[in-house]
Amino acid sequence: MPELPEVENVRRTLNPLISHKKIMKVTVLYPNIIATPEVELFRNNLVGETFQQVSRRGKFLLLETEHFVLVSHLRMEGRYTLSSPNEPITKHTHLLIDLSDGNQLRYLDVRKFGRFALLKKDEVANYSSLKKLGMEPTEEDFSLEKFKKALKTKQNIKGLLLSQKVVVGLGNIYVDEVLYKSFIHPLRLSETLKENEVVLLRKNIIEELNEAIILGGTTIRSYHNAKGETGHFQEFLQVYGKEGQPCVRCGSLIEKIKVAGRGTHFCPTCQRLEGSK
DNA sequence: CCAGCAGCCTGTGCGC
């Protein structure tokens, strides 16, 4: 489910719901979602802490307390809600955190792919999942020079962008949209991109993700922010989920193939597979 | 070291 715009909207809606609230009790209903430390320690370390701000690195949420950072990844379908402890617990609820204001923060995840790691503050910088992440897709962090260097590989461009090791935040929907807007075929080898294509691709990545954040993210089936609201960017998708429909630029029918193991949508006419001569 | 791919889970939609 969530790519960067959705995670950022969860961050923005979750932050005011939990910051400055003390953790009274922690209940883990599905232990496998806790990557580290062991569940007992996870609970004991969290109880008594007070949430500070919620921040984000790539698609990871960082729920900070005085001494720890709760690193949360929603993967495909993870979701937060704030409810009364009296509300019945559904079968897809896996973590409960009772707060000092009487509310209960809940983590729900149908596919159980999401993961939590509770780290001491000084361990965060060295945590492998965060350490290997690439640049944030902002004008300041996402350097054109670094991008050009990172593209010197024979990996196809879609796979490279999905890997999060060059620039973070793109998932299967936004990567298809961004490549479409940049006239680049998803199977194009990264090293064959020309200067003007790299410049356009970088600009489109930054703009696309920003616009999607402003529109509340993309809701195809399950995404909701921490207040239960859906996004609206799905109304502006041009290729994702549009197979068989005409390209708005040239009228060719949008095709769907598999790239990097993922369903991939593109226009066979406007998106170039070869570097221009 | 790196690219590629199963595995992790459950639900949904499709063809037969």
Next chain:
DNA sequence: TGCGCACAGGCTGCTG
């Protein structure tokens, strides 16, 4: 209606 299969906003660990 039922069944089997493919597929779904992602990451990780193993393989060659």
